[in-house]
Amino acid sequence: MIVTGIFIAIQNLEGMFYAPRIVGNYVGLHPMTVIVSIFVWGLLIGGVIGPLLAVPLTATVKVLLARYVWGRPLRQQVLQSTEATLPVQETEVATQA
Numbered sequence: 001m002i003v004t005g006i007f008i009a010i011q012n013l014e015g016m017f018y019a020p021r022i023v024g025n026y027v028g029l030h031p032m033t034v035i036v037s038i039f040v041w042g043l044l045i046g047g048v049i050g051p052l053l054a055v056p057l058t059a060t061v062k063v064l065l066a067r068y069v070w071g072r073p074l075r076q077q078v079l080q081s082t083e084a085t086l087p088v089q090e091t092e093v094a095t096q097a
Helices: 002-027 031-045 049-085 092-096
Strands: none
C-alpha cells in the first residue's frame, strides 16, 4: 500500500509539474499554457486524441498567430518608421539621363 501511494504521488507530480515544464521548454510554450491546452483540446476534440494533440496544435496556433496576426502589424510599423526616417533622394545623374 505504501509503495502504491508513493507511486501514485510521484506519477501525479510528474504529470502535473515536470512533464509540462519539459514539453513547454522544448516547444517554447509556458508550462501553464501546456496544462490549459491539454484541458481545452481534450474538451474540444475529446477522447484520448485531444490531449495527445494538444501541444502540437497549440504550438501551431501560436506560430500562425505570431506570423500572420501579430507579425504583420509589427512589420508594417517597422517599414513605416524606416520610410519616415530615411528620406529618398534622387540623384542628378538619373534625372539628367
